[in-house]
Amino acid sequence: MKRPHRVGPVRFSDQEMAAVTAAASRAGVAPAAYVAEKAVAVARGELAPLPADERERLRILLITREQLQQIGATLDRIAAASPSNATEKLAATLEQVEQTVRRLDETVAGLLRRQEGR
Incomplete structure (x- = not known):
């Protein structure tokens, strides 16, 4: 899905980027797409992060x-x-x-x- 709007730049530490990259790989998407999908899901109330x-x-x-x-x-x-x-x-x-x-x-x-x- 093409996303015409940009929020950023978003920065990650090495450990954070490794976690995002691994999760994106498991989901079969690029890290940027993964971050966008999860951020939108949280914003819509479809996903509630748990500690x-x-x-x-x-x-x-x-x-x-x-x-x-x-x-x-x-x-x-x-x-x-x-x-x-x-x-x-x-x-x-x-x-x-x-x-x-x-x-x-x-x-x-x-x-x-x-x-x-x-």
Whole structure:
């Protein structure tokens, strides 16, 4: 896409330029195109930059959520194959897992909303 307007000159340190060049290479575009695409996406609110430590926390929360869902599915299968007295205990445990997944979902959504409000 040809861009008739120029903002610049934009300057980068050696480390910053290396990071931009590597990211642009992964995206299959030139560094200038990469910077322009990301700047416009942030300006439009389509992309919210996250600090590395928050990205890692979100990643861990999402992995934990997936693991809890797997545990819940396993408990559900066990409950289906168990005698009725064990089924009640398993059903209660499954409800706890589902509540935990919902709390994780709410936490992640809250973190994402907070990032959008920056």
